[in-house]
Amino acid sequence: MKILKGLTLVLLLLNLPCMPGFAQQAKPVTIPNSEHRQIHSKLAGNDYDIYIHYPAGYDTAKRKFPVLYVVDGDNDFSPSLEYLGLLMAEYHIPEPILVAIGDGGLIGTPGNKRNRDFTPVAVPNIAESGRAPVFLDFIEKELIPSVDAGLKADPANRTLYGYSMGGLFATYTLFEKPTLFKNILIGSPALGYANGAVFETEKQYAGKHKNLPVNVFLEVGGLETPGQVEPNKQLAALLDNRHYESLVFKHVIINNVTHLSGKPVTMLKALAWAYARK
DSSP states (O other): EESSSEEEEOOOOTTTTOOOTTTSSSOEEEOOOOOOOEETTTTTTEEEEEEEOOOOTTTOOOEEEEEEEEHHHHHHHHHHHHHHHHHHHHHHHOOOOOEEHHHHHHHTSOOOHHHHSSSSSSOOTTTTOOOOHHHHIIIIIIHHHHHHHOEEEEEEEEEEEEEEEEHHHHHHHHOOOTTSSSSEESSSTTTTTTHHHHHHHHHHHHOOOSSSSSSSEEETTSSHHHHHHHHHHHHHHHHTTOOOOOOOOEEEEEOOOOTHHHHHHHHHHHHHHHHTTO
């Protein structure tokens, strides 16, 4: 595991005109109490960038902290910090350790591998797809043990957050490893992937279990396409009608938002539900 002390971002000034007050060379900006670790997964055979933010007072604290695991970490590390900060300011929630899992680069860049790691089954038109089982193995058997052993992490208070394809992965995790997390927060999941293959995962789980001991937040935007909204409602109905024991479930349809405009609203609502509700 490679540890880089101090997480930095680079301000890109290339498109700014040379004018008084602007430096001629870009300078890094440090995110306080944060660091970047690179982990090689023997199980998945891939390298993952792990972005970690430590709560205020972490170094001297004698207690353990909740841990928030966020997929699509290259994109969602900074937004997670923003919304956690808002919740701490308004609701005085206990600040968790944030562990954001990067997946090869920003969404849409050539190196990004979310279609590989978040998909539960392979489909012919998506290269490398179907590796969600291996990615989940990495999280369960390599990343979480490393966090629990090396950080002041509370193993009884883990939360997983994912949106869109990340939400599909979070849904898959819900029915494969429901006890791995206390809270699973699912934003607008791509449940139609592979003709709704994740519903077969739920069906297999329901055939063997009456208990689903986890807190689940599920969201979709009111202005999203029917192909996104209807499977979401189907999953919500299943979770209601199965009458799973121990399940705490919240389903939210956010009016007047699309798949993209709903993302920031969803993250704030999901984190508030997990950390600020009575």
